Amino acid sequence: MQAVKTKQRAIAEAESELIRLVRQTESVSRVELARQLSLAPSTVGLYVDRLVSEGFLQEGRKVASSAGRPPTILELNPEAGHFIGVDFEASQIAITSVDFSQQVLQQEVVRILASDSAAQVVKKIETGIEAIKNGSQLLGIGIGVPGVVDHQLGEAVHYEHITGWQHIPLVEHFSQQFDVPVYIENNIRAMALAEQWFGSARGVSDFVCLGIRSGIGAGVVIDGRLHTGQNGLAGEIGNWPCERLEDDSRELVPLERIASVWAILDQLAARMAAGEKTALSLKRNRVVLEDMLAAAEKQEPLVLDVLQSAASAVGRVIAQISLLLNPEKIIVAGPLAKLTDAFLEPIRQVVYPLSNTKHARAPRIVASEFGMHGGALGAAALAVHQWKPLR
Known part of the structure; x- marks a missing residue:
């Protein structure tokens, strides 16, 4: 037997x-x-x-x-079945279904409330998957998870922005719920997979996908393979120590506290509360992301100044990554990636002088083309490429 x-x-x-x-x-x-x-x-x-x-x-x-x-x-045969990919972070869940030939069938976005517990977020993922299933057979589910994952146990280990998010057995839960194979991966690594299989990294063997959202992480691909590290922590660059000038003194703080989307919005709110002039307005003492993006496109001076500071920090980190790994391309993903003049170009201006050494060239720095669904698409592709026929 x-x-x-x-x-x-x-x-x-x-x-x-x-x-x-x-x-x-x-x-x-x-x-x-x-x-x-x-x-x-x-x-x-x-x-x-x-x-x-x-x-x-x-x-x-x-x-x-x-x-x-x-x-x-x-x-x-596109009608042989479909796969579902899920990607989430602190504020939203993105869900994508693809057919057997990897063509997108449907996409959904589900909002996460600040008050949602871990159990409520899991339930919202469940409901979103049910809503996006179509008539063909569901063959597999991929889930891009923020924070640390344990591949061996199939657990989401820790994520500080969702209450109670500790050792969540996602693989066991969703495989029992939907009776299909379930695969998990860090969501920024899932974005890297999307870029490798569908996006601007097709045919590129060495690249880094830098995801800037509520946190900051990197999906590192070396010799065509996703690099996870000894304990699955490769790419957790949100904790990279960066120098910040504060009240004429310098301190080392994690990159996420300078350049994550939340950090940028917090810095804007603090400077506005201190009386700095801007066309932006505070809503419940917060700056709304969409308002900030629109203001950046209109070249609002205060917004450009905060983004310039964040881009400089990101650029210095990318330059160090470039000197260490010598990647061909750096792909920036997340809502800031669409700000070419206000964010990407300042990053390039920092990276290129530091990375163009005597015997090397700086990596190309480009924006992801997938928007908010890049991680979900990569998670779906993870399930697609792990799938095996039953024998």
Whole structure:
């Protein structure tokens, strides 16, 4: 019996690798699959026939051939099932569903209230997944989790911005709730996966995705692989010590206290409360993010000054990351990424002089194209690429 199970697992692994190869290219034949998998064409033919009969693959167009019968191209069947990706942080949950060919089907956003407990946030994720499920079979769920995750236990370990968020068994809970495989990853790493598989990092083997939201984190990809570190803490750069000038004295504070979205809004509110002039207005003693973004686009001086300070801190950290890892590209994700002149360009002005050493070039610094759904898309892709047919 054990030998049978071992053989079934090996077949499932081979077939999932075959499907991954089909995903990676727009045109692939059985012969090419056999070559890339180093398997006999007859073995690949058996796998393909079974996957076609089960509805996961479909035979598409024929391509021109110099001799003999033209090969038939294999394609993913988008109706074979769907996957759901979830990404959340302190203020909202983003949920995305994709079909078997990784095309987006539906996207939703659910607000998180400051008063929501961990149990209430889990319930909102549950409700959001139910709302976005469609008629085809649900095959897997990926969840991008803020803060620290324990992959072995399937737990979200800690996140300071949600009350009671300690050792939450997300994999166990959602796999029992929806009866599908569930995978978790730090949400900034999920953003990096989205960039690697769908975005501006396709074909880039060394890059860093820098997520700036309620906190700050980095998804680090080295030699095409996501780097998690010994204890899964790689990329937790929100705690990177940065120098800040405060009342003519210098102090070291975590990067998040200078350049996270919440830190920027707090700094604006404090300076406005101190009487500095601006067209912005406080609402319940807070600056609303959307108002700040609009003011930055209009080049509001106070907003530009606060953003410049944050961008300088981020730029110095990126320069150090660049000297350490020598990435080809830095991708900035989060609501500030859309502020090219007010935020990205000041970052570049700090990074390029510090990183252009005698024998190296600074990385390209670009904005993510995915907006608020980048992490959810990456989480869905995590489930897609981990999926295996049942054998």
